[in-house]
Amino acid sequence: MxxxxxxxxxxxxxxxxxxxxxxxxxxxxxxxxxxxxxxxxxxxxxxxxxxxxxxxMSFIGEKVIYVQKWPWSFGGSYPWWKYFQRPEPTEREFRQLERRITTSNGVAIFSSKGGNTFKHSNNSYSDGNLMGISYDYPKVSEVPITEGRYFTPQESNAARNVIVIGDEVAKTLFPYGSPLGQTLKVGGQKFTVIGVIEKQGENIFGMPNMDQMGMIPYSTFSKMYDVGPNGMGSTIALKGRDDDPGLLELEYETQGLMRNIRGLRPRDEDNFAMNRPEMATxxxxxxxxxxxxxxxxxxxxxxxxxxxxxxxxxxxxxxxxxxxxxxxxxxxxxxxxxxxxxxxxxxxxxxxxxxxxxxxxxxxxxxxxxxxxxxxxxxxxxxxxxxxxxxxxxxxxxxxxxxxxxxxxxxxxxx
Structure with a gap:
């Protein structure tokens, strides 16, 4: 008191x-x-x-390891020309990793090309990003579809001309109706719209996001552009498991498999980079x-x-x-x-x-x-x-x- x-x-x-x-x-x-x-x-x-x-930066995902040609950070005094001489990840390597990996919850490959113009009738959307993704890409990074659907395995394997578009692309090309079932033209090819991605909004970097994007099957993308070891770059993404803290098991297994797939000898340096979102954060x-x-x-x-x-x-x-x-x-x-x-x-x-x-x-x-x-x-x-x-x-x-x-x-x- x-x-x-x-x-x-x-x-x-x-x-x-x-x-x-x-x-x-x-x-x-x-x-x-x-x-x-x-x-x-x-x-x-x-x-x-x-x-x-x-x-x-949420587009880079969580608990994901990216196998790429270039590292996200250049540490030490490693000569840049050694990075330049590295081959790009390929679909063949992706298929082998997908078949042999045991510590991952999902494996995907994707590639993208900016500066595309999406056209429908008299409407056009400039400077859009066209992205080719494998069927399991949603296991690695979320693709929130608000209208329509995602690719089927058959459409992905058969390299069908189907596309999932971002909210901004959809509203620009189809301002007065649903885009589902409509056709648009990009990269000299006609595509059927099967889905629309949920609106993401502007980001602080002003970088392109899913609103300005069109997603097509990776096999279709590969037919349109020169994607390969010496061509347009691709990225292999592997989703880690919850029971793998720090993704150490996934990192070690991925490194070993990639070295085996590329035929590297024990004393050879890795000719690939394994990037993680933690580097950026x-x-x-x-x-x-x-x-x-x-x-x-x-x-x-x-x-x-x-x-x-x-x-x-x-x-x-x-x-x-x-x-x-x-x-x-x-x-x-x-x-x-x-x-x-x-x-x-x-x-x-x-x-x-x-x-x-x-x-x-x-x-x-x-x-x-x-x-x-x-x-x-x-x-x-x-x-x-x-x-x-x-x-x-x-x-x-x-x-x-x-x-x-x-x-x-x-x-x-x-x-």
Whole structure:
């Protein structure tokens, strides 16, 4: 009960100090408000940006290993011409991996060509991406079809001219009706539309996504373009299993099978790259760590100023209430009661300033954004309030200790 009374009195004294010296308190809390606003706004932007970046990169899938000619990162001093001399993955290698792999939940091969024009009647869609995919591609990367269907195994094996198109392509070519069963022309070939992919929306990179894409069977794509070891590149994708943490089993088996398929001797270097989404996400994480550190530095200076401001308020408050402190101690108030009274008051003022800063960040998130949705997370709110509470404790500890150690007789005689 005594603690509840202590907290109630501390809040009452803090509110009285706020009302009695409104301008002084506002100016003192301004530093904490600006500091928390700077830190939480940076963290909110970083979290939102990172989330949007990861969503934009969702096309590379999760728990997937990609067998390609080129690595996603060039580490060490490996000569670039050795990468250049590597052969592209082929359909033959894909078929052998598909037949022999035991640690994968799915294997697919795909290739793509940008800069295509999709045509239907008088409508056309320029700079679209045409992608050839094997039948099991949805096991590796999601293909969310909202209308129609996906290829059948027969259509894929027989290299039929069927196509699944993105939402933007569908709305451009077929603005007044369903595209299903309609024909369009791309790459000099006519295709029958059998499905429409769910709308993905713009991504933060401005990169082409499934909205601007047409997907056809890989066998059909291979007939249209020169896809092979020395031609247009392909990628073999292998989906890992949930019981394979880190995909180590899949990586080792894939490496061994690819070396065997390509007839590499034990001392020969790999002439293929095994890329993983973690390579991209780790690079992104490092960048955002630097941005977050910058936010702490910028906000830290403002919080430091705000901390001194709160400390100044508390020193003045102790001086103004010295007589009251003497009366409280003469009536039996313990030192810790006086200590926590001023400490709680300091924390309350700091939380007030931090809360205002968080409120300003929240108001900014309400501004509509086309490219990136900004969201203030619960974690950042807790972080802001936690930092505010720590600053309040550090700023008020010295004035609170001085107040608790006052001699009651001397304190009562003070004016």
């Amino acid at each position: 005594i603690y509840l009374r202590l907290i109630a009195e501390s809040f009452r004294f803090a509110w009285q100090a706020l009302r009695a010296n409104l301008l002084r308190t506002i100016l003192s809390l301004l530093g904490v408000t600006i500091g928390i606003f700077a830190i939480i706004s940076v963290f909110t932007l970083v979290d939102s940006l990172e989330r949007n970046v990861r969503d934009s 780790e690079a992104i994480g490092s960048f955002f760590d630097v941005v977050g550190l910058a936010g702490w530095v910028i906000g830290g200076f403002a919080i430091l100023v705000g901390g001194f401001g709160i400390a100044n308020i508390m020193f003045v408050s102790v001086k103004e209430r010295t007589n009251i402190i003497g009366i409280q101690k003469s009536l039996g108030a313990k030192n810790y009661f006086i200590l926590f009274q001023f400490l709680f008051e300091s924390v309350f003022l700091s939380l007030l300033g931090g809360g205002i800063g968080i409120l300003l960040v929240f108001l900014l998130t309400l501004i509509p954004q086309d490219m990136m949705k900004i969201t203030l997370s619960v974690g950042n709110i807790i972080l802001g309030l936690g930092v505010s509470a720590v600053i309040g404790m550090l700023s008020g500890i010295i004035p609170a200790v001085l107040a608790s150690n006052l001699d009651p007789v001397i304190a009562i005689r003070s004016k």
